[in-house]
Amino acid sequence: MTKKQHHSFYYGKIAKGLHWGMALVLLVLILVGSYMTGLETSNPTRFQLVMLHKSFGVIFMQLAVFRVIWRHVSSYPKLPNVLANWERRLSKGVTLVLYALMLMIPLSGIAMTNFSGFSISLFGVVEIPPLFDKDLPLAGVAKQVHVILVYGLLVALFLHVSGALKHRFLDSPEADLLPRMLPIKPRS
Structure with a gap:
């Protein structure tokens, strides 16, 4: 594999660090x-x-914002051509949903807290100014939205992990995507 092919197949160190760091925080x-x-x-x-x-x-949301920016300013590997069109569309759709949820879930948590009349303190050191005014009925709605979005995230994560495992163990070696994010050898 040439150096150019290597960079077009694998994610970079920053993308991998964000992926696994955010997975741990999540x-x-x-x-x-x-x-x-x-x-x-x-x-x-x-x-x-x-x-x-x-x-x-709050930390997770900041990482998510940085990750969205990084995705737009850096190059990232394209999906293998051996994937069926439906697999490519599903992968892109799940990725889009994951990015949206990584931003919407913390925002709904902030909304729930602010609507309840509280601000958020980062580890008791930094007080984050409220984004929303107190509104108890909206606090209840924000709480429901937060919970629903978390369940949606769990479904999207299941699809994300299942797809990666399917490509690793059930598809042709050219469809194996796991080496892009893990220090493992591609299947031969």
Whole structure:
């Protein structure tokens, strides 16, 4: 593989770092978010976890914005020509949905917090000015939207991972996409 072919097949270090870093933050957000919602509102641990969840949510949103910008200013590998048209469309659609949700979920969390009459503090150090004024009925709507979007994200992530595994283990070696993001050898 020539150097040019290598760069057109693999994602760069920044793209890989954003992909896996955000995947890790997202896993923490989902686990903490799921656990904290099961605690009583009077539980002091819940309050601490909510603050942690909000702080990491803000970080995640900043990474998502940077990732969208990076996607537009850097080159990224094209899908292999061996993929069927429906697979190419589905891959592009799932990617678009993932990017949209990476921005909409934190924004809905910020809206839920602000509409409830609170601002967000980044780890208790930096106070983030509210984007929205207090509006309790809208806080309830924002909470429902936040939960629905998270479930949508889980579906999109399932499709994303399933597609990558399908191409790795069920399709021809030319369709294998996993080496683009993982330090593994392409199938031969």
